[in-house]
Amino acid sequence: MSLLWFGAGIAARGCSLDEMLSRAQEREPLGPRDLPADGSADLGLSSFFADAMRVPRGPHPGDPVSDAWNVDDINVMPFRTVGMGPEPVRRALRLLARVVDPRQRRELVMFGHFSVRSPRHGEYLILPRSVFNVVELESGASYCAGPLTPLPIPDLMLLQKLMLENEPEKFFQVANRRQPDVALRPRNLEA
Amino acid sequence: MKTLRFLDSSGDRELGYDDSEQMATARAEAQRLFEAALANGAVAFAVNRAGGKPDQKIGDFSQLEDETVVVPRIVGG
Numbered sequence: 261m262s263l264l265w266f267g268a269g270i271a272a273r274g275c276s277l278d279e280m281l282s283r284a285q286e287r288e289p290l291g292p293r294d295l296p297a298d299g300s301a302d303l304g305l306s307s308f309f310a311d312a313m314r315v316p317r318g319p320h321p322g323d324p325v326s327d328a329w330n331v332d333d334i335n336v337m338p339f340r341t342v343g344m345g346p347e348p349v350r351r352a353l354r355l356l357a358r359v360v361d362p363r364q365r366r367e368l369v370m371f372g373h374f375s376v377r378s379p380r381h382g383e384y385l386i387l388p389r390s391v392f393n394v395v396e397l398e399s400g401a402s403y404c405a406g407p408l409t410p411l412p413i414p415d416l417m418l419l420q421k422l423m424l425e426n427e428p429e430k431f432f433q434v435a436n437r438r439q440p441d442v443a444l445r446p447r448n449l450e451a
Numbered sequence: 452m453k454t455l456r457f458l459d460s461s462g463d464r465e466l467g468y469d470d471s472e473q474m475a476t477a478r479a480e481a482q483r484l485f486e487a488a489l490a491n492g493a494v495a496f497a498v499n500r501a502g503g504k505p506d507q508k509i510g511d512f513s514q515l516e517d518e519t520v521v522v523p524r525i526v527g528g
Contacts, residue, residue: 351463352462359498425506431525436527
């Protein structure tokens with residue numbers, strides 16, 4: 261039904277989707293980082309929705325690591341923290357982006373998460389969530405450990421990175437572990 | 452100038468100091484907070500180290516390098 265209303269709205273205004281996109285671009289011109297490298301204007305649907313959803317569009321898989329990428333290229337939405345305004349989250353994200361190594365920074369900018377290699381414990385993915393956000397890549401098991409006082413999610417990710425890389429025994433001593441299939445196993449199939 | 456960052460709900464609390472006489476008060480305050488945090492189970496790490504060296508756990512105020520992050524004690528979630 262809503263699609264019908266949407267279509268009727270376009271017809272009533274007498275303009276096509278391309279015209280609507282062009283008008284949107286006129287109201288909010290593309291920034292330099294949004295323009296393709298060959299200089300041609302990209303007014304397609306992908307750029308429209310990417311801008312609308314504030315998804316970072318700079319780096320892509322396979323791109324070389326660049327110091328030009330900064331925290332402003334990161335989509336902040338996944339890092340929103342319950343009970344906190346945007347400023348602590350943004351501040352924590354800037355610190356995180358400065359402390360992680362270039363490989364992790366690239367992953368953070370591209371995907372919103374990054375991997376760490378823990379000595380004698382394997383490789384882990386740190387996700388932008390507040391609980392069970394450390395995932396062991398080999399087994400899929402997830403771990404949950406954090407401070408008693410609330411931290412912005414990027415600070416929590418930084419804490420976990422530093423602990424996993426430098427104090428893994430201390431981290432795993434207190435972390436709760438969840439098997440990878442706990443959330444996916446249908447109850448009616450359990451013995 | 453050395454920077455000490457304590458992670459908290461505001462993002463982080465930043466303290467700057469150096470070895471000069473003018474910064475003696477700031478240095479003493481930084482040392483007091485640092486030692487109090489470690490006594491409460493916090494862990495300190497030297498980050499962004501010179502020469503691209505990996506992060507390192509710090510256990511003593513005299514070992515602090517240019518930038519140190521102090522993370523609060525962690526518990527199982």
